[in-house]
Amino acid sequence: METVTTHRASGPPAAPSDEPILEVQFDDLEQQHEASSVGMWVFLATEVMFFGGLIAAYAVYRAISPSEVALASQHLNVGLGCLNTVILLGSSLSMALAVRAAQLQSRRNLLWFLAITAALGACFLGVKAVEYYQEYREHLIPGWNFQIPAQVAAKSSSLPLDPRRFEMFFVLYFFMTGLHAFHLIVGIALVSVMALLTWRRWFSGSGETQIEVTGLYWHFVDVVWVFLYPLLYLIDVQS
Amino acid sequence: MSGHVVSVRTNITIFVALLILLFATVGAAYLPLESLHLxxxxxxxxxxxxxxxxxxxxxxxxxxxxxxxxxxxxLWLGILLALTLSDYLSRGWLDIPGK
Structure with missing residues (x-):
């Protein structure tokens, strides 16, 4: 940043301007930006561990009961899962363009891309709701209306299948996708707040740091789904 | 500003590459790869x-x-998975009573 910036603590309060405010504890804007970015990455590292617990549970159950997991996975809708992946990747592209718009101080583009990002996130949740409803109709929600499907029950008499392991796949499925959906709801709320603050011209500067940090969170949620999709949906689609 | 501005072209190229990889992973799931799927x-x-x-x-x-x-x-995720799975996967290796 070449332009001269003032510390908030010194001098008269800055009139609403397009210049970012440098807080007193930082040497320069570069360092201030870096601190926020690294801070968000540290938070995302803890989020990896948050999802890591579920992924470890999944790995154990898949390792000790591969046939039940493969059979249960066939009851998920591969097409809707794929559609949701496309939607989420699209939202990440939009978020990346929103960060670019913030860097270039293009307020109008920033608002548009934030709106598109939030809308695509909502689309993802809509498709997810359709999937959950299908699973409800098929009696596949553990603890609510779970029933072993008839064709699986027929197979389990000839094959050594453990119905409880079959049900456990759906426990893991709902916890993993549910936790992911919760993160997406938080992401949509964050993006909406950022859009509102941009609309109200609340940020000093164009909110570049804030938008970028929000973007990091959004992309992280996308990365989680990139792993969940093959792990849950694409285990045994051939038979 | 602080931070590199990524061009629109790069962003769209990455998006297209991600879509290609998505369709590759769905396509690979339908191939007869047996244990290589995962x-x-x-x-x-x-x-x-x-x-x-x-x-x-x-x-x-x-x-x-x-x-x-x-x-x-x-790295932390790797430690979690490696130590957890090393327990579960090795339980049947030794014939120890009461395990």
């Missing part, structure tokens, strides 16, 4: 994660400190 699916997912991390999350243009933090999270 390693291949995880490799493609890792490639997508690397593309998103490097370009959408700007890791490629960032300070090394950010690299260390992002890779450290994978």
């Amino acid at each position: 390693p291949l699916a995880l490799t493609i997912a890792a490639a997508k994660a690397v593309l998103i991390g490097l370009f959408f999350m700007h890791l490629y243009y960032r300070h090394h400190l950010t690299w260390i933090v992002s890779v450290a999270s994978l």
Whole structure:
């Protein structure tokens, strides 16, 4: 940043301007930006561990009961899962363009891309709701209306299948996708707040740091789904 | 400003690459690969994660400190998975009564 910036603590309060405010504890804007970015990455590292617990549970159950997991996975809708992946990747592209718009101080583009990002996130949740409803109709929600499907029950008499392991796949499925959906709801709320603050011209500067940090969170949620999709949906689609 | 501005062209190229990888992973699931399904699916997912991390999350243009933090999270996840699975996968190896 070449332009001269003032510390908030010194001098008269800055009139609403397009210049970012440098807080007193930082040497320069570069360092201030870096601190926020690294801070968000540290938070995302803890989020990896948050999802890591579920992924470890999944790995154990898949390792000790591969046939039940493969059979249960066939009851998920591969097409809707794929559609949701496309939607989420699209939202990440939009978020990346929103960060670019913030860097270039293009307020109008920033608002548009934030709106598109939030809308695509909502689309993802809509498709997810359709999937959950299908699973409800098929009696596949553990603890609510779970029933072993008839064709699986027929197979389990000839094959050594453990119905409880079959049900456990759906426990893991709902916890993993549910936790992911919760993160997406938080992401949509964050993006909406950022859009509102941009609309109200609340940020000093164009909110570049804030938008970028929000973007990091959004992309992280996308990365989680990139792993969940093959792990849950694409285990045994051939038979 | 602080931070590298990624061009629209790069962003769209990455998005198209991600879509190609998505269709590759769905296509690979329908191939008769038997036990190679999981390693291949995880490799493609890792490639997508690397593309998103490097370009959408700007890791490629960032300070090394950010690299260390992002890779450290994978290290911890690796420790969690390795120690947990080493227990479960090795339980049947020795015929110890009462295990």
